[in-house]
Amino acid sequence: MSSRALVTGATAGIGKSFAFALAARSDDLVLVARDAARLESIAAELRAAHGVEVDVLPADLTIEEDLARVARAVASTERPVDLLVNNAGSSLAGWFGTTEITDEDRQLDLLVRAPMHLMDAAIKAMSLRGHGAVVNVTSVAAFTPRGAYSAHKIWLTNLSQWADWQYAAQGVRVMALAPGFTRTEFHQRGNMDVSGVPRWMWLDADRLVADALRDLDRGKSLSIPSKRYKVLSLLARHAPTALVARAAKRGR
Numbered sequence: 001m002s003s004r005a006l007v008t009g010a011t012a013g014i015g016k017s018f019a020f021a022l023a024a025r026s027d028d029l030v031l032v033a034r035d036a037a038r039l040e041s042i043a044a045e046l047r048a049a050h051g052v053e054v055d056v057l058p059a060d061l062t063i064e065e066d067l068a069r070v071a072r073a074v075a076s077t078e079r080p081v082d083l084l085v086n087n088a089g090s091s092l093a094g095w096f097g098t099t100e101i102t103d104e105d106r107q108l109d110l111l112v113r114a115p116m117h118l119m120d121a122a123i124k125a126m127s128l129r130g131h132g133a134v135v136n137v138t139s140v141a142a143f144t145p146r147g148a149y150s151a152h153k154i155w156l157t158n159l160s161q162w163a164d165w166q167y168a169a170q171g172v173r174v175m176a177l178a179p180g181f182t183r184t185e186f187h188q189r190g191n192m193d194v195s196g197v198p199r200w201m202w203l204d205a206d207r208l209v210a211d212a213l214r215d216l217d218r219g220k221s222l223s224i225p226s227k228r229y230k231v232l233s234l235l236a237r238h239a240p241t242a243l244v245a246r247a248a249k250r251g252r
């Protein structure tokens, strides 16, 4: 029997890599993002390349009705979702305290409220069926003090790790995926200057997703792809705050 995965932010970067990796292992897909034309074009590519069933669900996850529509798809009993990938995200140019508070509200909705609602729907539906998994894309920024973005990401990391333990007995897995700098559209969209980030710090999205899916299969509740980011995250969690904050100021 085939599995169905719902991926948010599936039109670019890490979400698109998830969509292709999951289709390659014959999962049917539900793809979510705002740009409907781009969703349709990726869906057509996936159907042609892998012969899987692909539904598109255009939605802005910061809009209440759109989020509720996606949550209903996650909770569906007719077309059950076996894997939820909470990936959609963006960043704001500027540090908290200098940005517009309405923009910060939207970021909170996208990075915290949306994954919380979708994870709630997933856990309830999956525990009734006795199986299912959630991958929450967070960031290694979660382990550093660097404004609202890292605070949102540690919130999601913490909840994921607890939920993995709490719902294991009901057959539900939850894993936080904490990437380092990954080549996607993220930095350009957020008007971030990442020219100072050394080449060795950049990850490839396809490789990152392959590592993450392997970690999920191995039962991990936290996946930090690549040795270099495993080491950096460990240092960040134990070094003095001022030192980590200064080092982390370079990007997301």
Ligand SMILES: NC(=O)c1ccc[n+]([C@@H]2O[C@H](COP(=O)([O-])OP(=O)(O)OC[C@H]3O[C@@H](n4cnc5c(N)ncnc54)[C@H](OP(=O)(O)O)[C@@H]3O)[C@@H](O)[C@H]2O)c1
Binding pocket: 008, 009, 010, 011, 012, 013, 014, 015, 032, 033, 034, 035, 038, 059, 060, 061, 062, 087, 088, 089, 090, 110, 137, 138, 139, 140, 178, 179, 180, 181, 182, 183, 184, 185, 186, 187, 189, 252
């Ligand atoms: N790239 C990195 O270095 C990096 C590092 C650590 C963590 N992350 C995290 O990885 C995740 C994916 O980022 P990425 O690097 O792949 O970014 P990306 O290439 O910019 O892709 C972002 C995706 O999210 C969708 N999206 C953005 N706002 C949305 C909204 N309001 N509603 C629905 N969908 C929305 C975009 O599609 P539409 O514009 O069509 O909506 C797009 O598909 C994010 O959670 C990010 O925080 C990224």
